[in-house]
Each structure stands twice: as C-alpha cells, then as structure tokens.
Amino acid sequence: MKVRSLKKDKVNIITLGCSKNLVDSEVLSGQLAANDIAVVHENKKLDHNIVVVNTCGFIDKAKEESINTILDQVELKRRGKLDKVYVTGCLSERYRGDLEAEMPEVDAWFGTMELPLILKRFDADYKKELVGERFLSTPQHYAYLKISEGCNRTCSFCAIPLMRGQHVSRTIEDLVAEAESLVKKGVKEIMLIAQELTYYGLDIYKKRELPRLMNALADVKGLEWIRLHYAYPSKFPMEILDVMRERDNICKYLDMPLQHASNNMLKAMRRNITREEMTELIHEIRKRVPGICLRTTLIAGFPGETQDDIEELKSFLAEHRFDRVGIFNYSHEENTSAYDMTDDVPAEEKAARAQEVMEVQQEISYEKNQEKVGKVFKVLIDKKEAGRYLGRTEFDSVEVDNEVVIHSKKKLQIGDFVQVKITKAYDYDLEGEVTEP
Known part of the structure; x- marks a missing residue:
C-alpha cells in the first residue's frame, strides 16, 4: 500500500496579462511566504505540487492564453504531477460560472479581490501588517507600484470595470511606505501603474492628488527613477507636468493611451475628448516638459471604423510624432456598451489596418532614434x-x-x-x- 508523502507544499504562481496582475501575484507570494508556505513564480523545475494561475481576461487573445495555460496545468494534475490547481484573476472574475462547468478539474476559482479566500485554501491568515510587502518577480532593480484598483471610466470597448470594479485609491502614506520598502530591497526604478493614473485621489481625498503623490515618492531616498503609466487624456491634471519638470528622479516619460484620433471613433469609444482637444493637450505637455517622451496605445478595427478613420489616425501620428506607439486589434467584449454594435471589421482587416498604422510609426521611431546617435x-x-x-x-x-x-x-x-x-x-x-x- 502506498503512503502519501508528507512533503511540504510548494506553490507555483503563473501570471498572465498586465503588470497590475504581476503585482497581485507578488502580493500573494508575500502573504504565502509570511505563512511559512514555500512559493515560487513561473517555476521551470516542476518541483512544486500546487499551482495558482493568475489569469487575464482583457481581450480574446489574452483569454485564449489564459484558458490554454489552465488546461496545461489540469493535464499535469491528471498525470499526477500536481495535487491542486487554483485559478484567480480577471478571467476567473468574469467567467467563473462558465469555467467551473467546463473545467471541473480545477480545485477552486477566485476573483480579482479575493486574496483572503485564496489564503484560506492554504489554512493561511491574511496578514494586514504586510500591506505593501511582496516578493518581487521582476529583477531586483525595478518594480511596479500599483497606486489604485479599478476604474470609473465608461469607455465603450473596455471590460476592465467588470473585472476590477470601481476606482479605489491607496493612501499616499501606504504608497510611500511601500516605495521605501522596495528601495531597501535594491529597487532603483518604480513604475506607477493603475487602470487610470490621473483619477488618483478623487475617491479618498476628493480631488486629484497624483502630483502630491509624485512629490512624496520623489522624496524617497535611493529612488532614482519614477515612471508614469496609463494616464487618461480627458481632464488631464496639468500639475503632473510641473512636478515632472521640477523633480530630477521623475522620468520625462508619459504613457497616455489615446486609442484613436478620428472624432467619429473617439465619440463611439466614449473617450470624452476630441482630436482637437488631444492636439492642444499634446502641445501643452511638450511645452511644459521639454524633451518628454510620449507613449500611446491605439485600437484598430473598432465597430464602424472606415479607411478614412485610419487615414486620420495616420495623419495624427505624422503630425505629433509620438516617441512610442503600441496598437491592439479591437476585441468584441461581452457586457461592454460596444458589444451592442456590429463587429463589422473582419479580423484580417483589423490586422492589416494595425500594420498600416505601425508602418507610419516605424518610420517616425527610426528618425527619432537616428537623432540620438552621438549623444x-x-x-x-x-x-x-x-x-x-x-x-x-x-x-x-x-x-x-x-x-x-x-x-x-x-x-x-x-x-x-x-x-x-x-x-x-x-x-x-x-x-x-x-x-x-
């Protein structure tokens, strides 16, 4: 008769999707370790017996990757290589009911805000005193700092509020304490992330307080670079730019997803801004912070998009010459307001339009990089x-x-x-x- 080994549990966390998910995984790792549970991230040795898959549910491609990863882990369990498979994150939050029926081999499903429930599965306690403590899965010299959760925006294409809820800011005191803790671990660069950076503070301080947070973080000794990701352009708080210009350790870098440049598309996407207003904003940003690097992301193939809209987008890129551009093919997401529209741009056409746009940006990027030679x-x-x-x-x-x-x-x-x-x-x-x- 075989006797089951009393070998101690070892948990492997697999993270899919964005940097916000990565931070969630790092927090989970820290809590497990504080409860004396061995934990690793993206373990290649396969010497673990429990897996937690932290999923992404943002667009079709990400959902497919998440499902395939879960199926891979379920297969390992079937072959006796794993004892337990747990699933958390955005895909689980959004489709838990359907997934439970389709994948009964998964031992438990958790939403995006159910960390204490995950810990209960390990007979572990959620340690509030560890808020801000986490096991870094990034190289030691940089880390992401999530300043808020959720989003109050109503962009017609986006399912994030369905998975992450309404905007909830963390306090400046907690964020500074976490930054100080990260610096003690050797971190020199932090990237501020949120679904919407510029909304920071409205819920807890009743006004936008990203500039105050930036100043407080810039005072942290040993923090050499602070970088801003995911700033919403509508009602942009200009004070951010003054702080960026004045503080040496805040990178002259701004990631501001614009999504499109055609007014027809911006209105259909519910972006609350026009091309003309975006142009004015870009000019003001560059005026206040000379030499700033502007990054944006765009969407190709939104319902109703025409070739004329793409031509407008290309001319917008040629006019403003962004330093960095990324582009997604539109994904038709259930329960978003755009889901009621007809997804009338074929997948091949979405990809072709995205390529067309990126060819314009590729030339701009090459020219901008050539200007750096010798510097x-x-x-x-x-x-x-x-x-x-x-x-x-x-x-x-x-x-x-x-x-x-x-x-x-x-x-x-x-x-x-x-x-x-x-x-x-x-x-x-x-x-x-x-x-x-």
Whole structure:
C-alpha cells in the first residue's frame, strides 16, 4: 500500500496579462511566504505540487492564453504531477460560472479581490501588517507600484470595470511606505501603474492628488527613477507636468493611451475628448516638459471604423510624432456598451489596418532614434544576453519600449546606471558604448 508523502507544499504562481496582475501575484507570494508556505513564480523545475494561475481576461487573445495555460496545468494534475490547481484573476472574475462547468478539474476559482479566500485554501491568515510587502518577480532593480484598483471610466470597448470594479485609491502614506520598502530591497526604478493614473485621489481625498503623490515618492531616498503609466487624456491634471519638470528622479516619460484620433471613433469609444482637444493637450505637455517622451496605445478595427478613420489616425501620428506607439486589434467584449454594435471589421482587416498604422510609426521611431546617435544618455543595465548588456534610458519602459545594446570591455553590474554614447540606431533599438565618467 502506498503512503502519501508528507512533503511540504510548494506553490507555483503563473501570471498572465498586465503588470497590475504581476503585482497581485507578488502580493500573494508575500502573504504565502509570511505563512511559512514555500512559493515560487513561473517555476521551470516542476518541483512544486500546487499551482495558482493568475489569469487575464482583457481581450480574446489574452483569454485564449489564459484558458490554454489552465488546461496545461489540469493535464499535469491528471498525470499526477500536481495535487491542486487554483485559478484567480480577471478571467476567473468574469467567467467563473462558465469555467467551473467546463473545467471541473480545477480545485477552486477566485476573483480579482479575493486574496483572503485564496489564503484560506492554504489554512493561511491574511496578514494586514504586510500591506505593501511582496516578493518581487521582476529583477531586483525595478518594480511596479500599483497606486489604485479599478476604474470609473465608461469607455465603450473596455471590460476592465467588470473585472476590477470601481476606482479605489491607496493612501499616499501606504504608497510611500511601500516605495521605501522596495528601495531597501535594491529597487532603483518604480513604475506607477493603475487602470487610470490621473483619477488618483478623487475617491479618498476628493480631488486629484497624483502630483502630491509624485512629490512624496520623489522624496524617497535611493529612488532614482519614477515612471508614469496609463494616464487618461480627458481632464488631464496639468500639475503632473510641473512636478515632472521640477523633480530630477521623475522620468520625462508619459504613457497616455489615446486609442484613436478620428472624432467619429473617439465619440463611439466614449473617450470624452476630441482630436482637437488631444492636439492642444499634446502641445501643452511638450511645452511644459521639454524633451518628454510620449507613449500611446491605439485600437484598430473598432465597430464602424472606415479607411478614412485610419487615414486620420495616420495623419495624427505624422503630425505629433509620438516617441512610442503600441496598437491592439479591437476585441468584441461581452457586457461592454460596444458589444451592442456590429463587429463589422473582419479580423484580417483589423490586422492589416494595425500594420498600416505601425508602418507610419516605424518610420517616425527610426528618425527619432537616428537623432540620438552621438549623444550620451544615462542608461540602467537590465540584463546580459549573448555576451552583451541590455539597458534602457529614462525614455524607455520595461519590455514595451526601446532597448540599448551596450558594448563594454569592462564588467557591468545589473541594476547599475552608466553613461552610454549612442553609436548606432535602428527602428526600435539603439547601440552604444560606455563612456568614462
């Protein structure tokens, strides 16, 4: 008769989707570890016996990846390689009822705000004193800082409020304490993330307080770069720009998703802004923060979009010459207001339009990068691959933006800042050599 091993549980957390999900996984890891439960992230050794899949439910492609990942883990369980499979995150929040019926092999499903319930499965307590403490799954020198949860916006294409609820800001005191804790762990760069940064503070302070938060974080000793992601353009709080200009450790970088430039599309998407207002805002941003890097994301193939709308979008890009652009193909999401519209742009056409737009941006990016040749930039070393170092300037965020390929005969330390003279430039990357201080 076989006797089951009394080997201690080891939990592997698999994270899919955005950086906000990554932070949730890091918080879960910290809570499990504080309860003396062994935990790893994206474990390749397969020496764990329990898996938590933190899913994404944002668009079709992300949902498909989440479902395939769950099925892979269920198969490992069927083969006796795992004892338990738990699922959490946005997909689970949104489709729990359907998924439970289709995948009975999953041991439990949890929503986006049910961390204490996940811990109960491990006979673990939620430790409130650990708020802000987490196990970093990023390299030691950078981390994401989630300043709020949820969103009050009503963009017609977006299902995030269905999965994450209404906007809830964290207090400035909690965020500063977390930033100080991250710096003690060796973090030099934090990226502020939220579904909507510029709304920060309205719920708890009754006014927009992102500028005050930025100043408080900029005072944290040892924090060398603070980067802003996901700022909503409508009713943009201009004070952000003054703080960015005045504080040396706030990167001159702004990620502001615009989604489109055609007024027809902006109205249908319920973006509460016009092309003309966006143009005025962009000019004001660049006036107040000379040299700022502007990143935006766009959507191709929204219901009713025509080739004329795409031409407007291309002319908008040519006019404003953004430093960084990303584009998504529209995904028809249940229970959004756009779901009542006819998804009338075929998938192939969405992809073709996205490619058309990105070809315009590719040329702009190449030209902007060529202007950097011969100039010296402060660069953060992220990693070493194939005998060369890869880093980023203050104008580049992790994974989504340019990398700087660094040639150096001397050994460089990951997480250090170095001065790099740019020697070559490509569409989306740079090459350079370390210069002596």
